[in-house]
Each structure stands twice: as C-alpha cells, then as structure tokens.
Amino acid sequence: MKRLFSNCSSNRLDEAAEGEVTISHSRRRFLAQTGAIAANAVWMPVFKLRPGSARTTCPAPPNFPPSIELYQQGYENWANEIRVDDLWTCAPRTPADVVTIANWAFSNGYRMRPRGYMHNWSPLTVTPGTTCQTKAVLVDMTRHLTAMQIVPGPSATVNVQTGVSMEALLGYLEQAGYGVTSSPAPGDLSVGGVLAIDGHGAAAPAQGETRLPGHTYGSLSSLIVSVRAVVWDQAKGQYTLRNFDRSDPNCKAFLTHAGRAFLTEVTLRVGENYNLRCVSYVDIPATELFAAPGAGASRAFANYLESAGRVEAILFPFTTCPWLKVWSVSPAKPLLSRKVTSPYNYPFSDSIPEEVAVLANRIVKGEDYLAPLLGLTAYNLTAAGLIASLSKDIWGRSKNLLLYIRPTTLRGTTNGYAILTRRGDIQRVVSEFVSFYQGRLADYQSQNRYPINLSLEIRVTGLDQPGDVGVDNAEPPALSAICPRPDHPEWDVAVWVNLLTLPGTPYSNQFYREIETWILQNYSGAYATVRPEWSKGWAYTSDAAWADNTMLSATIPNIYRAGTGPVWDWAVSMFDTFDPHSIFSNPFLDALFQ
Numbered sequence: 001m002k003r004l005f006s007n008c009s010s011n012r013l014d015e016a017a018e019g020e021v022t023i024s025h026s027r028r029r030f031l032a033q034t035g036a037i038a039a040n041a042v043w044m045p046v047f048k049l050r051p052g053s054a055r056t057t058c059p060a061p062p063n064f065p066p067s068i069e070l071y072q073q074g075y076e077n078w079a080n081e082i083r084v085d086d087l088w089t090c091a092p093r094t095p096a097d098v099v100t101i102a103n104w105a106f107s108n109g110y111r112m113r114p115r116g117y118m119h120n121w122s123p124l125t126v127t128p129g130t131t132c133q134t135k136a137v138l139v140d141m142t143r144h145l146t147a148m149q150i151v152p153g154p155s156a157t158v159n160v161q162t163g164v165s166m167e168a169l170l171g172y173l174e175q176a177g178y179g180v181t182s183s184p185a186p187g188d189l190s191v192g193g194v195l196a197i198d199g200h201g202a203a204a205p206a207q208g209e210t211r212l213p214g215h216t217y218g219s220l221s222s223l224i225v226s227v228r229a230v231v232w233d234q235a236k237g238q239y240t241l242r243n244f245d246r247s248d249p250n251c252k253a254f255l256t257h258a259g260r261a262f263l264t265e266v267t268l269r270v271g272e273n274y275n276l277r278c279v280s281y282v283d284i285p286a287t288e289l290f291a292a293p294g295a296g297a298s299r300a301f302a303n304y305l306e307s308a309g310r311v312e313a314i315l316f317p318f319t320t321c322p323w324l325k326v327w328s329v330s331p332a333k334p335l336l337s338r339k340v341t342s343p344y345n346y347p348f349s350d351s352i353p354e355e356v357a358v359l360a361n362r363i364v365k366g367e368d369y370l371a372p373l374l375g376l377t378a379y380n381l382t383a384a385g386l387i388a389s390l391s392k393d394i395w396g397r398s399k400n401l402l403l404y405i406r407p408t409t410l411r412g413t414t415n416g417y418a419i420l421t422r423r424g425d426i427q428r429v430v431s432e433f434v435s436f437y438q439g440r441l442a443d444y445q446s447q448n449r450y451p452i453n454l455s456l457e458i459r460v461t462g463l464d465q466p467g468d469v470g471v472d473n474a475e476p477p478a479l480s481a482i483c484p485r486p487d488h489p490e491w492d493v494a495v496w497v498n499l500l501t502l503p504g505t506p507y508s509n510q511f512y513r514e515i516e517t518w519i520l521q522n523y524s525g526a527y528a529t530v531r532p533e534w535s536k537g538w539a540y541t542s543d544a545a546w547a548d549n550t551m552l553s554a555t556i557p558n559i560y561r562a563g564t565g566p567v568w569d570w571a572v573s574m575f576d577t578f579d580p581h582s583i584f585s586n587p588f589l590d591a592l593f594q
C-alpha cells in the first residue's frame, strides 16, 4: 500500500484511487451500500409500544402514573455505540408531570433519564447494557416541554423549557431581534442537552472587539440567569420543583451537570442580534495554518483568530489543506458574499455523497486502509461543494451562520478536549497538536493501521466568565470544561479539539488513548490545562472510551480540583444533596461522581 497525501488541488483523486480501489457505480450495489450508511445516519425511534400492547417486550414499570404517556421506544446515541431497542419512555406535558414521575421513580426504585435529541456520544443518558428490564425510564423532553417566552428590554432574557431545540430557540430569538455569539453547530439539540454539557460554538473576541451586553464568548451555560430543577425536599420528604437564581451559590452545580440533575426550565440572558459573514478556505496548507509560532506564517491559525475571533479548522486525514471557516461580525453584506436566509448552508456535508458512502461502508466492513482515500474524497467534495453551493462566502443573520450541521451528516465517533491557555499561545497549542497527531497517524500508517478516517476539528472559545451574565455574585458553572482557573487568570481561551473516526475502526481506541495520554502531559504546568468535553470521548483504554478507571476516579476530579479548590467535591455533594436517592443518575455517572 503506497502512502497517500493530497495537495490542495482536487485532481489527485483519480491518481490516488488508481490501484487502490475501484468505486463501483453499479446502481444496485450503491443503493445497498448507501442504504446501510444512510439508515445509520437518519435512524429515528419512530415506533411506540404502549403498555398492554401484545408486542411489548417486557412488563411495564409498575404503578406508573396513568396520566402520563408511557410507551416502549428505541434509544440510540449519535454514533450508534449505545442502542436499546425497547426502553420504557414517557412524555411529560408539564414540569409538574416531571415531579410526579420523580416521586413515582423514588417510590418504586426506578431512575429517570431526561433525554433531548439523543445526540450525545458519552454514556450520560443510559449506559451500554441497559435493557427494557433496567429500572430506568427515559423522559422525552422534546415532545411537550417546548415553551419559550422572551422578556425584552436592555437586559433581555428568555425563559425556555428544556425540551426546546436550539434551532427553535435561535429562530425565536431572531424574530424578536436577539441572538447569541456562538452556539453548537447542529440545530437539533435540546436546550437541556446542550446545557448539561456546557455546549459551545467557536468565538473569542477579535482584536479590538468588545463583548456586547447579553453575550458571552464562553459556553451557553454562561448565559443562565436561573434554572428550575427537580430536587429532593428534605422537609416534605419528596421531590419538588425549585428555582435557583444565578446569585445563589448552589446554582453553579446545575449550570453544567453532565446529566446528574434534571432541569425543566431555564432563563437565559440574550443580547441584540447581529450579522455574520463566513468565508471558507481550502487552499491553505496545514503546514502554514498550523505552523510553529514564530515561523512567520502569515496564514497562521492564530492570525485568523486575531482578525475575526471565530474560526474552525477541519483537517481530513492524510490530506494537506484543511477546510478553514472564518466568521466575522459584519453589519452590512460584503459585496462578494452571498446572502443566506436560513441555516445549514453546506449541503455537501449534510448529505452523504455516493463516493463517501461507498468508502465508509467498505471501511466499516474491514477495509480500513481506505482511510486515506476517504480523507482525500472528503476534501475534494468539500472544495467542489463550496463552489457548487455558492457557500464559500456567505452572510446573514447570526443564526443562519451559527447552525451548519444537520443530523443527516455522516455519523462518526469522536474524542473531545478543551485546552485552556493564554491567547498568545493558541498557535503553539494547535501546532503541537497537529504535529503530534500527524506524526502518530503516519507511524500507524507505516504499520498498515488506519485508526482515524474522518476529520480533525479545531475551534476556539473564550471561557465561562461569570461577569458575562450580568447577575450580581454570579459564579462560573462548577463543572464546565471552560470554567476559568482562578490561579491562572492569564488563561483566557480554550482550544477545542475533536478527532473523528467511524465507530469500530480498528486501533482507534488505542490511538485515542495515546492522544489522551500525550495531551494531558503536554498541555500542563504554567502553559495550559486540559479538561474533557463532557459530550464526547475521553477516559480511553486501548479497547474503549469512558473506561479508564484512573481517568474517571482520579485524573478528571483532580483536573477540576486544580486551582479551583474542592469545586469537584462540592459539586458532587450538591448532586447528592438535591438528589440523595440518585434517581437522576446511571451506573456510569455513579462511578464518575462517587
């Protein structure tokens, strides 16, 4: 197998493919192959089996409140790594219904797991091995708990029930003239799901830019003014609804809780809406974009961050030029930009083209050596797609630029880390990471091993600065990956890295473990620190993610303890105080928050 590396031009595909693989254009075969990938891409748990139906696969939870809809339905997380075909699921209509379910769960020895769009990777909702016999009920918040209400004014807020989707929220805000500085890229994520894991986008202040009132460069958890949570009331001996204002020190345990709490409603600070431009580049060599600091590269990653504040680099494996997106605040439409009036403006990455489906299926079936060709194909389709869809330079209302991933995109698994550092060290961080990653990838390739077949994605945000929300005595989210380090006030940004591959790719966990070991060791001391991204992959053994006991029981808690005092232990004690019966937990969270 010869080594494959692309240059930035698209004319290498045929050359690269020659002798390596013949893509079949047989219609029949294509349909069969894409069917498998596409089914995976758009799987939705549409069926419902109600208690008493002849087809239910196990007895319904006993004594379940009859006024609340209960049915069996499938649960599948994003990468299909956790799948339960027939979980008992309920759909509360009101926050009071959630309390009723909580008290039923307490009395009957059950647990309840809130769910949004099931787009998480880590086992925060249910764990592998869960069956319909497990004493856990899934609570689908997206069916009915979707109310929103703006409270306009100079310190505007929006009250949102946690089943609302991010797309619905941003659309609602837009109509009222409000927006956010950054948000996760997909629109089909629930507000409850996003806040559980300190959902973030890609924004730090550009040089000379000042934060607008009601906005943050941190995660969306930073914008929380108050939460309404279901908590144990010691005096009443039952679960009740309770509001926690941001000025209440206890509130900070609920701002990012990784699934260990249950929120029915939140109030978020919002600011005036604005327009964004996004320019894509596919012709900057990675050697230049990720050059070592001081190398004098004019098209260095940190330079784009300085000028615009909002960047995302996507590097397909075994290719040499990333897809770089640079968003900039732009009140008026630049002459060369195309105006967009709706989100998801990269259709080529939202549907799976034939070439990608064929290759992905072959890799999944064991031909992992096709990874370089898949990387090159993805790059070429991106370069061509940006031109064909006129999306190289787009402009519009913020929401239409901030949302750019649909659930029909290819489903990979990913690791995820936030590297907290000084703004002046961003180029060093990215250059060291890319250099280490590419070195390891080349090493594996020389042994005919291809652990990574999808992209490396790098973004930068600010931190969760408590002053942003505009509430007196506000404190940062205790367990946010981008909670500031009081002992390192100079660390003012986070570089987020995600390395994607198809689930089950041979050697991927071993590779991820090597990356994790290195990243923790390299980004340390006075230079930087690393925290795992709750929603994604971490705590790798050579066989599995979320499995390394030292990481789970010592490394992660210690990362949070460092420089912040006992914040980890305090947050765990708050979870226990407000849910002493652990009904808002699962075996993985029991182990993590012990």
Ligand SMILES: Cc1cc2nc3c(=O)[nH]c(=O)nc-3n(C[C@H](O)[C@H](O)[C@H](O)COP(=O)(O)OP(=O)(O)OC[C@H]3O[C@@H](n4cnc5c(N)ncnc54)[C@H](O)[C@@H]3O)c2cc1C
Pocket (backbone or CB within 6 Å): 078, 113, 114, 115, 116, 117, 118, 119, 120, 121, 124, 125, 141, 162, 163, 183, 184, 185, 186, 188, 189, 190, 191, 192, 193, 194, 196, 197, 198, 199, 200, 201, 258, 259, 260, 261, 262, 263, 264, 405, 409, 535
């Ligand atoms: C393709 C893709 C792209 C992504 N891009 C980004 C990104 O750009 N930035 C980013 O930050 N994240 C990103 N994510 C991760 C995503 O934000 C999280 O996985 C998020 O938790 C998913 O929301 P969900 O509604 O699907 O939640 P689910 O997966 O259903 O649940 C996730 C967690 O939230 C908990 N939860 C849900 N509702 C509630 C509630 N009401 N109260 C308490 N806990 C609750 C669940 O119990 C679970 O622990 C991406 C995910 C995918 C699949």
